[in-house]
Amino acid sequence: MSDKALRPKIVPGRPSQEEAEEAVRTLLRWAGDNPEREGLIDTPNRVVRSYAEFYSGYTTDAEEELRRTFEETEGYDEMVMLRGISFESHCEHHMVPIIGTAHVAYLPRTRVVGISKLARVVDIFAKRLQTQETMTVQIAQTIDRALQPRGVAVVIDAEHQCMTTRGIHKPGVSTVTSQLLGAFRENPEARREFLAMI
Ligand SMILES: [Zn+2]
Known part of the structure; x- marks a missing residue:
């Protein structure tokens, strides 16, 4: 991207x-x-x-939010995960709500951020017109650029009201998307650990 x-x-x-x-x-x-x-x-x-x-997310730079607040890890190099971050977004095709949860994890190299900042990144991208796929990649790439961790994993599970209230009318169907970078993509053990924790 x-x-x-x-x-x-x-x-x-x-x-x-x-x-x-x-x-x-x-x-x-x-x-x-x-x-x-x-x-x-x-x-x-x-x-x-x-x-x-x-649509308040258009005026905020998510990468900047993370850059401003990083700290040295003091040797902590295990996974940091924020599970079940609820969000509301709007689909770019119909401008109706996408409501769901995001799970975000990274493996620090030298930098960690306050965990609320990860939720803030989710919100910044949610508060724009979105597709779920784009939003998933944007969150992962932003964390990757700002923290340069060993790996980033993002999973989003959401219901699209353009599928439940109009069109094919299928309530209860959720869409799951994921983006795995670095160690989460390359190392099956890191990936398993992440998937087990969500
Ligand atoms: Zn839609």
Whole structure:
């Protein structure tokens, strides 16, 4: 994955809050409702504020978050794992929620980070329009670049509401993706240890 794909994207010519609210009013009219009726009058503003939260990951550099906080390991070289990090994202095809959990592990070489920072990296990429496959690779590559560990492993298990609430309507189906780098890819024992722990 290119460096550009991992970096925050700030698109020039970003519409104003007012323009975004007008776009929501257009969709409300398109759905067949009246954006001027009492129950909907504040909806465009609420939707735009929700979007600001759903897509807050575009303005943060995940690699930078990790770089700022690393510490020397003091000799700790065993696996560090954060299991069951819950996240909400949105699929880039339908803009509906992807809800799931991520498991993230690395084998330190010389640097460790505060474990909350790993959860923060998951959130930064989740708060963008995503495919699960892309998000899995982005998290793994960011940790790999920032910490230069001996190995990184990321597994994501998520339900896509574009499959459960529309289209083929298959609730309860989860999608599992994984990205293993370094020792987790090359060394069957490291991989087994990771898989046993999740
Ligand atoms: Zn979708």
